């Protein structure tokens with residue numbers, strides 16, 4: 001830990017800092033939305049912000065990849081005019097948990113791959129990320145330690161970690177340093193606070209345990225053995241095919257392209273909207289053939305997209321352990337339980353071979 005990369009701010013001054021931030025930037029932060037529900041929203045005063053919150057209903061991906069986004073407008077006069085559209089605004093996202101930062105890193109990986117998603121990349125350039133480290137679990141649905149998303153690594157501009165007297169702040173980019181300089185509320189860290197941070201991180205290893213009964217490195221093998229597991233058939237009868245699990249997932253990025261034309265038939269727009277592999281029309285192709293008609297096949301696809309396919313392509317698990325899919329599922333399908341059942345089924349098969 002290089003001491004010069006750290007700054008300190010007294011815990012009692014955090015609201016003052018937020019109000020100063022709001023006076024300079026457009027700030028988005030977690031706010032309360034009824035009992036134990038939270039959402040990222042633009043804030044006008046520090047009093048709206050909740051520092052202790054469980055993952056928001058939608059992840060911050062909504063600012064990087066909006067639910068609905070116009071991509072071009074067209075107008076038919078003497079000739080057809082077509083204008084590409086990119087919508088973006090300068091934003092500071094405050095209070096982003098490390099699991100959601102991991103989600104943004106997954107989106108970055110895919111959307112900067114070829115063909116590059118220009119609209120996403122432009123929007124990303126205009127967003128500054130201020131993280132806040134969780135010192136304890138948000139609830140039982142989380143599996144962030146299993147996927148290694150419980151400790152800050154990269155992907156943020158500033159990272160706030162709560163210590164006894166202060167927040168210690170890791171400055172990780174020039175955008176982060178600009179905030180430190182403009183708000184003028186931070187002092188340099190000293191060796192004692194760096195030691196306190198080290199102790200906190202060591203203690204976290206005891207608090208955050210592997211939530212799934214295997215290790216991350218065995219996941220590719222597990223999924224290679226599980227394509228025909230009975231677990232998928234069990235999900236067939238449970239899943240309602242509502243698509244909530246993918247809408248709330250910070251690493252799901254599938255979209256559909258649609259067009260609206262005005263009644264005059266002279267003007268219109270092309271836009272993209274979030275889409276979900278759990279919905280009926282998603283895998284339908286010409287001729288009406290649906291190559292993932294069964295809900296079991298759709299659920300299996302969702303899990304393979306998180307835990308297998310992207311490991312080959314990007315070297316990363318595309319689950320951040322945020323627990324949103326389990327928290328939101330009306331049918332009670334729980335990601336940790338599904339993974340545990342897959343492990344048990346796979347172990348039973350291996351034992352049967354030996355007996």
Ligand code: SF4
Pocket residue numbers: 238239240241242243244245246278325328329330331332333
């Ligand atoms: S797993 Fe749950 S949230 Fe996802 S589609 Fe099925 S019922 Fe809906």
Ligand code: SF4
Pocket residue numbers: 245248249250251306318319320321322323324325326335
């Ligand atoms: S699969 Fe579930 S737990 Fe994993 S990142 Fe998506 S919503 Fe979060």
